């Protein structure tokens with residue numbers, strides 16, 4: 001295997017930095033994610049074992065919102081369909097077990113005991129470490145400048161070499177359309193922010209699950225304090241987040257416009273936290289028009305395997321996505337149903 005990355009491994013210029021990502025198997029995004037996330041969990045455990053490092057820290061997970069709201073209805077349906085262990089918490093149970101969250105009358109919780117926090121930089125480093133040990137050739141000095149699908153293979157160009165291969169996997173995140181401009185992917189700036197409060201111990205993973213909340217205008221997500229930096233919070237889909245033309249336009253620090261919606265969420269959702277971030281980092285997501293991933297080969301270029309458009313919810317699946325794209329590239333198929341992720345679905 002030959003691999004190229006534009007920057008050093010586990011860098012902070014793309015979408016996979018900041019020390020933590022939610023891992024949950026409650027796939028309110030849709031049941032078509034159930035087989036991917038189930039396999040992802042097995043592969044994260046395998047990677048932990050083989051690399052000898054902890055990647056997934058248990059914390060449990062919560063979806064919070066009104067009983068008849070989309071989040072709760074979809075979370076229950078998909079958890080049941082996927083055979084995911086979960087528990088419906090009535091409003092008084094939610095308030096008693098997780099008093100850190102602001103009480104909003106009528107809100108229930110779907111609690112998933114097996115959810116937790118993935119460390120993205122550690123996961124990427126572990127995966128590249130094993131790949132390199134197995135003989136993969138990794139280039140980090142220069143990115144790919146062009147990919148040309150040909151009849152019997154693919155020609156890949158960087159600034160200083162030309163490589164030919166039987167097939168190529170393209171997983172270039174927010175840079176996707178640099179190499180494949182035909183896909184309707186858009187880039188949204190979305191920042192990472194950490195908050196603290198008086199009783200910091202109540203926000204550690206043993207007492208504070210990862211969560212998604214959609215309680216009308218109080219909508220956002222959060223990750224417990226896994227590393228002493230504080231609770232990581234983000235604003236949900238109702239918050240204004242700027243669209244950018246290219247990743248290079250994201251290369252500026254977090255500013256007041258980024259902070260305000262997240263600080264507002266913190267103020268409304270956590271009476272015990274100070275709504276001023278103690279730390280913040282810019283990040284971004286590559287988004288598809290329907291929010292589903294792009295996973296597979298376009299009919300017009302069967303030698304290319306595309307893995308992109310992760311639309312803000314991709315990291316938890318990354319171990320399985322790696323296996324899927326390897327199977328597609330080497331064997332031409334995957335045991336996981338991929339119809340919903342076809343790159344050709346955007347063609348009219």
Ligand SMILES: Cc1cc2nc3c(=O)[nH]c(=O)nc-3n(C[C@H](O)[C@H](O)[C@H](O)COP(=O)(O)OP(=O)(O)OC[C@H]3O[C@@H](n4cnc5c(N)ncnc54)[C@H](O)[C@@H]3O)c2cc1C
Pocket residue numbers: 004005006007013014015016020021022023142143144145171172173174175176178179190191192234283284285307308309310311312313314315316317
């Ligand atoms: C604020 C925020 C919070 C999130 N929270 C969660 C969460 O809790 N749980 C979850 O599951 N997901 C979450 N996500 C989404 C998840 O982080 C992303 O879906 C995932 O990390 C995307 O990975 P990627 O590999 O597509 O992109 P990236 O990690 O950006 O990787 C793309 C790589 O391609 C390389 N590259 C680009 N162009 C070239 C080129 N021409 N040649 C060679 N290499 C190139 C880049 O250097 C980069 O390393 C979140 C995202 C954000 C922004």
